[in-house]
Amino acid sequence: MLEMMRKNGLILALFALGCTALVAFTHSLTRHTIVAQEQAQLLLVLNDLLPPDSHDEPLFDHCMLVSNEHYLGSRDPLPAFTAVKNGEVRGHAIEAIAPDGYSGAIKLVVGVNADGRLSGVRVLAHNETPGLGDKIELKKSPWVLAFDGMQLQGEEDPRWAVRRDGGQFDAFTGATITPRAVVKAVRQVLLMLEQEPGLLSRSPRCGDTL
Structure with a gap:
């Protein structure tokens, strides 16, 4: 035995x-x-938010690794791409994390024009509930297009919340937590650019960390 x-x-x-x-x-x-x-996937998103006519230098040549958990929601540095045309900055595409999604972290790319207006927001990865929270994906719902052209007017701008919290962004039926997390994360990116205007230029280049 x-x-x-x-x-x-x-x-x-x-x-x-x-x-x-x-x-x-x-x-x-x-x-x-x-x-x-x-x-x-990232390249497709970057071309959406920073189209080819917005830059005459490769976006990956202007990639910085930004470290700021308060604004970007991540302890790890995240890439930020800058569109440069004729030597002038035309916009940025900044990765960020919404850490408080319903089913965990939501990875975003936030596009911001040089005038501070959003060129768009796209979701790179998430674990939100299919049929509910996954409406943050553009292929599932046009909800994320509501950010296009928006601008943050100071830290107390009341628009930057879902309607249930007094803001202007729609929530999903049965899934308020997800859009609330995304709105907050996008707002934080805009707040970072407003309150830390030199942060991107002070950050190390992406290739320098390899």
């Missing part, structure tokens, strides 16, 4: 080891594909 138990235990251990190795091998094969897909 003891010998049989040892044999079964060895078989289970080998099986577990094999499964672990298989998962690790599969991850190593797909990791580069996932990264490539994420970069392709």
Whole structure:
């Protein structure tokens, strides 16, 4: 009996080891594909928020890693891309995190023109409830287009909230937490540009950290 138990235990251990190795091998094969897909998605978003006619220099040549958890919602530095044309800044596309989504963090890109008006907002990743909170995705709902052309007029601007909280942004039926988190995150990015105007220029370039 003891010998049989040892044999079964060895078989289970080998099986577990094999499964672990298989998962690790599969991850190593797909990791580069996932990264490539994420970069392709980011490039599409950047072209939406900072279209080609807004810059004559590659956006990735003007990528800075910004560290500011208070404004960007992340302890880790996040990239900010600047559109430069004829030597002048035409706008920015800044990644940010809404840490208080209903099902966790929501990753965004916030596009801001040089005059402080939003060129748009796009969601890169989230875990919100399908059919409810996922309406923050442009392919699921036009809700996110409500940010286009908006501007923050001071820290006390009352418009920057969902209607239930006295603001002007619609909430989703049964899913107020999600849009509330996104509105707050976008507002924080605009507030950062208003209150920390030199932060992007003081931040390290993306390539310098590699």
